[in-house]
């Protein structure tokens with residue numbers, strides 16, 4: 001089951017150019033830009049330009065060209081931001097349990113400092 005895509009979400013507006021962004025890399029299928037509320041020295045969001053709600057939707061329904069482009073842009077962002085050698089975290093929140101704020105698939109790339117454990121122990 002795929003959640004319904006809402007084309008009024010903030011990232012859809014960024015893709016349409018209705019809201020400005022700080023672009024890191026842009027290709028035909030993918031946009032990488034800086035998070036407006038960075039949680040680490042490097043905090044870049046990578047989004048497909050197509051209307052996908054979350055990672056599962058993108059993985060199930062995107063074309064091969066979109067999937068490959070997204071993966072390659074992810075590598076290029078990590079290289080350009082200088083986080084390969086010391087490491088980074090790639091996170092994608094989905095739905096209510098994942099505490100996803102913006103319902104357009106996005107991958108957070110975080111780095112530039114030691115990030116601690118991925119989840120607080122319950």
Ligand code: DGP
Pocket residue numbers: 010019021022033034035036037092093099100101102103
């Ligand atoms: P998530 O919880 O995974 O859906 O995180 C959404 C992220 O999007 C959050 O870190 C803040 C960021 N964000 C929200 N609105 C904007 C915006 O208008 N511009 C940018 N660059 N980032 C935004």
